[in-house]
Amino acid sequence: MHSRNNPLPPVVQGLRSGCCPDPEPRRDGTPGRHLIRSRHYKNVTNDDGHHVSAGEDRKVPWVAIAPVVHAIRVLERIVPDGELLFSSAHHDFINHRGHYGVLKGKNLKQRIEDFVAWANREALVQGLPEQTIPADPLGAIGLARFRRTLAWHVARRPGGLVALAIQYGHMRSVLDARTSSGYGTRSRHGIHGVLDVETALAAADTAARLRERIASGEKISGPAARRALTAAAQTPRFEGRIVPKTFTKNSTAFLARDGVVLYDNPDAFLICAFIHDNALCEPELGATAPRQYDCQPGCGNTVRTDTHARLLRERAGELDQLAASAPAPVGRRLTANAARLRDTADIHDATAQSANAIS
Ligand code: SF4
Structure with missing residues (x-):
């Protein structure tokens, strides 16, 4: 799942459709918090010490704020139920090839550049030229810099x-x-x-x-x-x-x-x-760091x-x-x-x- 060429954390790559269900309302009627549940793969071993390639559920879920939930909902419209949100097979719009696993570094890098182009177009359309993302003198942003x-x-x-x-x-x-x-x-x-x-x-x-x-x-x-x-x-x-x-x-x-x-x-x-x-x-x-939010x-x-x-x-x-x-x-x-x-x-x-x- 995770290679040196693809530095996104496997925790994101391992997310599947349905990982962030709408929460039940709390007892006082206020909306509950969205939690993201995912699997991790590295260093997961069975009782005999053998690597378990299917991974295991992370013990600590992620708290998701609204923009993250929206992003997951968009991805869930692209892939079928239970599929990886970044499934290579469902995001390869050009070749429609039967790829397995998640999108690789090259595709993700291109998507970051496409996003920058889209954000810049939107900024101009909305009359906010000061919010455009300037061209980077060091070249493409790429995954590592992102x-x-x-x-x-x-x-x-x-x-x-x-x-x-x-x-x-x-x-x-x-x-x-x-x-x-x-x-x-x-x-x-x-x-x-x-x-x-x-x-x-x-x-x-x-x-x-x-x-x-x-x-x-x-x-x-x-x-x-x-x-x-x-x-x-x-x-x-x-x-x-x-x-x-x-x-x-x-x-x-x-x-x-x-x-x-x-x-x-x-x-x-x-x-x-x-x-x-x-x-x-x-x-x-x-x-090594405090929980500053608390x-x-x-x-x-x-x-x-x-x-x-x-x-x-x-x-x-x-x-x-x-x-x-x-x-x-x-x-x-x-x-x-x-x-x-x-x-x-x-x-x-x-x-x-x-x-x-x-x-
Ligand atoms: S309670 Fe506040 S000051 Fe104390 S360690 Fe945590 S973050 Fe730092």
Whole structure:
């Protein structure tokens, strides 16, 4: 299923029509979450230690957000029930050949280019020329670079869209749980390696931002403040973004150093100076990253700067504005959240110290 020429994770290649059924409504009548169930193949063995080519069901399902569910529904219209969503036989529109298995790298690469062309056409039709995807000086995007783009998003979990932040956090958590991901185990090939690289680069960005804020006179608070200062000073700078092959190994080794990796957590308005045993978000055994989407107040890994306090107050102001036009029960919740954010900012102001005073 998975070859060196085809770097998409087998977890995606192994998806079949019907993998993401519409969920039953919850008891309170609200819609349940869509879950994707799939099989994995690597390192699946029977009691005698022989490889089981049929694979086995993944223990951890993926939480699917609306765009992913829509994409699966489109693919389910292309392939018959129970067939692989990327079945080669059903996607080979030109030759209609009786291929077996999933689409291979060459076809997927062409589809990425077709998608870019379609997106650019749509952007122009919609009068949004600034949203076109520029031609890439390094050539076609290809699967490896496309995968790196996905990893960039997973590693940085851009804030703003709550559903996406949860999804990316969940993906990071599932991919990071080397024990729960059957094809992951201890090896860091494929998506794991790419994710490690992007996570290390994101941590370096976070460290660089922290150094800049301190240099500009910002104060710092939180139980992990001293540790974060040390980590920021020790984190290497990565000039440019050309990633040599050896960098994967270095990234994995860097991330495994508990206590020195700084994770930006814009949704919680903090930097997480991650030590596994301190983490209140309960990362899985052996995980090298926090479950940032489940960040808990009062965690010993928390660090905040004056910028975080300012952003907390800005967000509180936005919530107050929303509360003013919301129905009463929702408005009360928003106002309470705004007050909580302001309290957090006040605690920062009351306890923050300069870097010199801390070290
Ligand atoms: S709970 Fe602690 S370890 Fe988890 S994300 Fe928040 S600060 Fe980091």
